[in-house]
Amino acid sequence: MDTKIRIMIVDDEMIVRQSLLTWFEKYGHEVETAASGLEALEKLEQKPFQIMFVDIKMPGMDGLELLEKVKQEYPEILVVIITAYGSIETAVTAMRAGASDYLLKP
Numbered sequence: 001m002d003t004k005i006r007i008m009i010v011d012d013e014m015i016v017r018q019s020l021l022t023w024f025e026k027y028g029h030e031v032e033t034a035a036s037g038l039e040a041l042e043k044l045e046q047k048p049f050q051i052m053f054v055d056i057k058m059p060g061m062d063g064l065e066l067l068e069k070v071k072q073e074y075p076e077i078l079v080v081i082i083t084a085y086g087s088i089e090t091a092v093t094a095m096r097a098g099a100s101d102y103l104l105k106p
Contacts, residue, residue, distance in 0.1 A: 005029045010040040011055040037061030049077055056083040056090060071098040
């Protein structure tokens with residue numbers, strides 16, 4: 001049974017992308033990263049992913065905008081919103097838009 005998961009990490013901070021990439025690859029998963037929402041959408045057109053970890057605050061397209069676009073085009077993808085600036089308001093907005101979970105960065 002193949003338990004490899006195709007994961008995309010979308011965050012404008014390289015340290016976050018690299019940390020999560022290393023951790024998930026250590027457990028044998030296939031991982032791609034994107035530094036922006038636009039880059040993430042371009043990668044989604046080329047290859048399917050099962051789960052995305054998306055930062056909420058990014059320049060250009062923020063994580064909530066990306067979440068909405070992903071859920072419209074690829075409803076089967078699980079999207080986990082990650083943020084260092086959590087609030088009840090953004091958590092509720094994210095969950096209503098279809099996020100699978102909402103996690104605070106340490």
